[in-house]
Amino acid sequence: MDQNVIQxxxxxxxxxxxxxxxxxxxxxxxxxxxxKNVNVKDVVFSLSNCWSSVSTLxxxxxxxxxxxxxxVSEVEENVQTEEIQLASLINQLQNTNLMSNTEALQWAAKAxxxxxxxxxxTDVEIIRMVTTEDDDDDDVTP
Numbered sequence: 001m002d003q004n005v006i007q008x009x010x011x012x013x014x015x016x017x018x019x020x021x022x023x024x025x026x027x028x029x030x031x032x033x034x035x036k037n038v039n040v041k042d043v044v045f046s047l048s049n050c051w052s053s054v055s056t057l058x059x060x061x062x063x064x065x066x067x068x069x070x071x072v073s074e075v076e077e078n079v080q081t082e083e084i085q086l087a088s089l090i091n092q093l094q095n096t097n098l099m100s101n102t103e104a105l106q107w108a109a110k111a112x113x114x115x116x117x118x119x120x121x122t123d124v125e126i127i128r129m130v131t132t133e134d135d136d137d138d139d140v141t142p
Contacts, residue, residue, distance in 0.1 A: 005054055005062045012050035020046075
């Protein structure tokens, strides 16, 4: 699929995630705890909502590159990605360093870049990390 469809879904998901954080009554106390409460069901429903909000025009435009000979349609050449007002949501989470909407969109578009630099762990390394974390948890007494 065309990158615009994927980007549109990612931006929509980030908007929903920020909205859920802000709707949590204790978000000012612990954002990390709020994020840890997000489960697979929440993620799947959020992605489903984001997919349903993608315009058919954008989807048609993305398939036009693949099926140019088979689909003859009059799809606009300049399909704009839906602009999502992320800045206001992000600014509600932080008290200083307010972001403009352009900065927020750049942040959201580049959020996946940090993931590309992470190393891929083997099964043995993952097991070692998990068992080390479990050992650390045993030392703490309530």
